[in-house]
Amino acid sequence: MTREDLIRLRRARDRMDRDYAQPLDVPALARTALMSPGHFSRSFRAAFGETPYSYLMTRRIERAKALLRRGDLSVTDVCMAVGFTSLGSFSSRFTELVGQSPSAYRARDDHAWLAGVPACVAKIFTRPVRNGEATTGA
Template sequence: MNHRSIKARHQERPRHRARQSPELLRRLLRAKDSIDKASHEAWPVRRLARVSGVSEAHFARSFKDAFGIPPHRYLLTRRIERATALLRETSLSITDVAFQAGWDSLGTFGRTFRDVTGESPGAFRLREKAAMQERQDQMPVCFLKASNRPDLTIAVLEKRRRASKDNNAG
């Protein structure tokens, strides 16, 4: 086991959440909204910290205390959500989907997408395009899309590690 997966596991340990003032939470929400608004852009901690008026040193912890997920992983869920929407609703090439969703490498996109959703972008597109048509008249599309967001309760590295462990076991 390498260093990074040890760190990822450590992050998942339940922790008592600090009480945060509504004023702080409202400002942290602004950082979360910024990710939502432009998830394809780069969101280094410094930029997010500036949006919410929190020091760089405290930002990631404050964000996780508020929303239950580290900011970089929240960004990843939004990018995957965006990628799934583009795959489902457009005929853009997989390369274009990767770039428009915020990845700068097709390889990283394909690998991460598979780790999170369990299937390749191409397989996902084929399966979802057929199913989407039936749902969209019954729910406002913007909420339907949010409900398609991956529920990433563990780090991607950890998810990858567990998947390979399961494969080895089976």
């Protein structure tokens, strides 16, 4: 993979980080990277270790966790705020990545320890983990 390919892939990844709540699909992201959809998907996985779709879903769930910890939005509002159009899909993906439902996560009383932690540090401890490993936050 060339240096230019990596630069274009990072541009697409940055777009997912920034516009996670927008309707994004592989063809749109591939256009951002100036690649065909197939080449983009293969190259993205080779460079970052996961598919573009998985990366985007992780970003959305990561942001959903932050909104749920605040506690001032309903699960449905959080679902829509992070770019999901189906509450069922959101709940399923959230449960898969976090190990508990969005409602159960929101109801936990151990979120207070994050109150004084800078967001950039909190992200390390609260990032959803793939492969069935649930994050505990501790």
